[in-house]
Amino acid sequence: MELLNIFGLGSGCNVDFTFDQQESRKMILVQTEKGPQKLLVYTDNEPIKGTVKVDVKSGKKIEHKGIKVELIGQIEVVYDRGNHHDFVNMVQELSPPGTLTGTTTFAFDFVSTEKAHESYNGVNVRLRYFLRFTIARAMSTNITKDQDFWVINYNSPPEVNSSIKMEVGIEECLHIEFEYGRSKYHLKDVILGKVYFLLVRIKIKYMEIALVKRESTGTAPNVYTETETLTKYEIMDGSPVRGESIPVRLFLGAFDLTPTYKSVCNKFSVKYLLNLVLVDEEDRRYFKQTDITLWRKLETPDPRKLITVKDAHEVLNEGKEERRKKRREKKEAKEKNQTDEPKEGGVKEDSEEEEKKE
Numbered sequence: 592m593e594l595l596n597i598f599g600l601g602s603g604c605n606v607d608f609t610f611d612q613q614e615s616r617k618m619i620l621v622q623t624e625k626g627p628q629k630l631l632v633y634t635d636n637e638p639i640k641g642t643v644k645v646d647v648k649s650g651k652k653i654e655h656k657g658i659k660v661e662l663i664g665q666i667e668v669v670y671d672r673g674n675h676h677d678f679v680n681m682v683q684e685l686s687p688p689g690t691l692t693g694t695t696t697f698a699f700d701f702v703s704t705e706k707a708h709e710s711y712n713g714v715n716v717r718l719r720y721f722l723r724f725t726i727a728r729a730m731s732t733n734i735t736k737d738q739d740f741w742v743i744n745y746n747s748p749p750e751v752n753s754s755i756k757m758e759v760g761i762e763e764c765l766h767i768e769f770e771y772g773r774s775k776y777h778l779k780d781v782i783l784g785k786v787y788f789l790l791v792r793i794k795i796k797y798m799e800i801a802l803v804k805r806e807s808t809g810t811a812p813n814v815y816t817e818t819e820t821l822t823k824y825e826i827m828d829g830s831p832v833r834g835e836s837i838p839v840r841l842f843l844g845a846f847d848l849t850p851t852y853k854s855v856c857n858k859f860s861v862k863y864l865l866n867l868v869l870v871d872e873e874d875r876r877y878f879k880q881t882d883i884t885l886w887r888k889l890e891t892p893d894p895r896k897l898i899t900v901k902d903a904h905e906v907l908n909e910g911k912e913e914r915r916k917k918r919r920e921k922k923e924a925k926e927k928n929q930t931d932e933p934k935e936g937g938v939k940e941d942s943e944e945e946e947k948k949e
Contacts, residue, residue: 603647604734606644607646608641608738609641609642609644610631610740611641613631617632618632630739632740633743634745635705635707635744638701639701639722640700642699643660643699644697645694647693653691653728654689657686657727658724658727659685660697660722660724660725661682661723662721663677664706665677665678665720666718666855666856667718668809669808670808678708678856679704679705683700685697699722706720706744709742709744709850710741710742713806714817715808715815718855719739720741723735745887745888746886752775754770754773755769755770755773755774755881756769756770759877761877766790769785770784770786770787771883774882774884775883776885776886778843778850778885779888781840781843782843782865782883783839783840785836785839786798787834788831788832788835788837789833789834794871795831795872796870796874797827797828797829798825798827799824799826800866801821802823802866803819803821803864804819804863805818805819805863805864808858843885849885850887864883866878867879
């Protein structure tokens with residue numbers, strides 16, 4: 592019964608959320624337990640405004656003890672599903688006790704909403720923001736419906752962004768030094784670096800670099816860690832000589848990345864590592880890992896930026912749909928103003944010919 596209530600079934604009414612300016616707001620496709628879902632995107636200080644429409648089925652009424660809407664920020668951990676952590680919980684009372692019939696619309700407005708943490712869908716943890724609409728009832732199960740939305744937070748460039756320099760090797764066999772230009776990168780950045788071979792007395796077969804994501808949940812000693820290699824590619828083939836330097840160039844924009852999360856509400860962390868691996872002719876592996884920090888940069892449109900074929904088709908299709916919509920509205924307006932006797936002319940034919948041209 593409770594599951595039916597969530598979707599507005601078995602409760603005698605349907606509940607629908609509408610956000611302000613939702614047609615023009617950016618959306619993101621998120622993988623959820625119910626499959627792919629498109630969610631509206633908000634930033635940290637943006638107000639959450641809109642309406643909730645309750646449509647009571649014909650011939651029925653709902654007696655209630657009050658109606659409210661909550662804005663909730665919640666962390667869900669896979670191994671502890673029954674114990675969610677709410678780090679944001681704001682409530683607005685929409686109606687005192689009474690009776691609902693027909694169609695009723697309620698407005699909500701969460702102005703001062705500090706959304707400090709970004710939304711996140713991980714392997715073992717999920718950080719989500721959602722609105723929960725509740726009709727409290729005395730003799731029956733409460734009617735509730737949740738509506739998720741997605742939060743992203745833009746950051747300013749870090750004031751300190753030092754380079755990374757490290758040495759690694761085997762005594763009297765191998766001595767290498769690697770250097771990366773910075774330690775902090777935005778999500779569309781390019782990682783540039785070099786690997787220097789100061790001493791080479793083993794036969795190296797190849798060298799590769801990998802970008803690794805590490806998600807940690809829980810607190811010590813019960814910490815669960817999931818490691819995922821996002822990309823790995825070869826940057827050197829064959830054995831180098833002393834004094835050789837190998838360039839490193841990694842474009843982060845090609846991957847679905849999140850910012851670095853550090854102990855969010857003491858529940859989880861997400862960090863990224865660069866893993867440098869050397870393999871000799873006996874397939875022995877020598878590796879060195881280093882942490883990098885990722886942050887989200889405010890996206891500014893670049894008129895010189897190239898768009899993909901897919902993006903171009905989407906732009907063209909949007910333009911076609913907009914023109915068709917305007918023609919339909921124009922045609923409907925003319926038909927509405929027509930008298931009972933049809934006027935001469937070819938409005939219909941002209942309109943159909945224009946649509947065929949599209």
